[in-house]
Amino acid sequence: MSQRSYRSAIVGTGGIATAHAQAVAGSGGRARLVAAVDVDLGRAETFAATWQVPRTFTTLTELLREERVDLVHLCTPPLLHAPLALECLEAGVTVLVEKPPTLSLAELDALAEAESRSTAHMATVFQHRFGPGAARLRRMLAGGELGRPLVATCLTQWYRGDAYFEVPWRGTWASEGGGPTMGHGIHQFDLLFSVLGPWREVSGLAVRQARDTETEDVSMAMVTFESGAVASVVNSVLSPRETSVLRFDFERATVELEHLYGYTDADWSVTPAPGCEDVTKRWSAEGRSADSSGHHGQLAAVLDALDRDEAPPVTLADARVTMEFVAALYASAFTGERITRGQVGPGSPFARRMDGTGAPWEGTDG
Template structure:
């Protein structure tokens, strides 16, 4: 019999969704023992809704609980690094919502901390799950799609002043960024998940929709390591909310549906170049087994992954997503293209928060 992992969920906003869509769908894999939130009303409501035996306002109390295997960090982004690191030091595995942390330096510190403390961090990239994206992934991995040509990713969502009435939102120190880190990061991860890593980025950002510190509009032009090109656009000012990916390969063009928060789900269009390619597609997808969507699909693979070490999403994946964020912010600050990968010598390696201007000289190659 496989182990049932015991969980403490810290933060009952998106944390409730983790419980509802993830843990509660897999009672043979997880048991939530405690919820932690500063709001007594919110944590008692979530505990009652899901029959969770304990609740507390104290994160330190959670760290000290000997019967907790996993701490799920669903707090505001500015707390993620210190709380995830504290979980590892306490001997717990850690699930952490996006953005994982606020810099490449912090994610590299967590990569080292995993080795030091012998515990695992499980980043959240739930959009990878669903029949649509997973069918595309299979065809790409089998080589049926062929050479990647061009990808476009649109994250066109709608956020108003009411959304930013929550005190930590819209501020660099607490949200760590805007549309790039809180909204479009999942869709941009999907691009690289399916088409491969970025090699160069040129980007612009702007704050045009709301009276906030962070950006709410962004566009970027990418060259991928494969030689393929990609364009990204993200806004929080679209009165019709959509997420859309269109990926053109040598033999197949993939088009996602438009559902903003479930882009991995069907319907995805799989458009072959000819009948011979269609025959290959039919053979590859014959007997397809349903892939649960979002957190249900992700958490289903996290449980066995903790035992085997073969995780569906790793810190390397989280670093790749944050590296793209860093490159976009760097390019926008300097009006220059930025090459990837980015290491400790990169101008915004320690932080992309705009506490000081980034000079052109910092970003030019020697």
């Protein structure tokens, strides 16, 4: 398999763009940044100077017209993800989009249709799937070494004060698509789904407790999976002791991960069931990796797929499982119904907007 050097561009040079630039710089020459795009040209030029990027533009349209690129890293606010990703697909350029990939299921499905007509692909940044611990866990589960999955918990308990929401696009349905369910916890429950597989039903709660936002600041869900496993999911931006926790209880062991914004092997632990001590030995057999769950792992997987002329991970079909869960959680929270997978169809208001029929606190002051 031959390895190319992919001409890459970053669109949107705010905070998360640094993680993408670091991943490209650490790719060993497999990718190189040839352009940076930002509506604020001065910010683009500062970013370009930091990362030795030769060209800057103020629009994606200019970039695609004037520069040949193989891969666009889309790091803009969520409102712009769908239209800019569509522009890339229509130009035949593969695009790697930060989470959430779109503001709605309808937008995601429109991009899937556009991808079917394009020679290019769209992938979503869910980098926690690519850490070594998650890969090991999926291998051991698939190999039957852990037994059946039974119970799981998924906690994203972070803290974001009022100043965080002073950024105009944060905390609104129209520009961010949701609260901590869309913008914070999505990484953890996406990793949950990558391990446990398709979910079947969700019963959700979303409330606005303390932040002056349009969206929720806390959400919870009880989830059942096609495998029969059950899980609880909590997403919060009100938690002073911040943590990100995943716990999987299998027949033969409990596997736990506790970290904050990214993990290494040191953040995982395994507790075998009585008589199943071989699970711990198997987990440790590969040795402890120093690699983290940062963007570099997913970028490497994306480049591997492009080398093979395959759709890079995480595909739109993969991302849809996670995004449909978000829509179902909001639908359940705002209607009081349990929502099954597939129930939020094209005609549903929750497919068009994550707040669907409207948040219950809409129009109130508190």
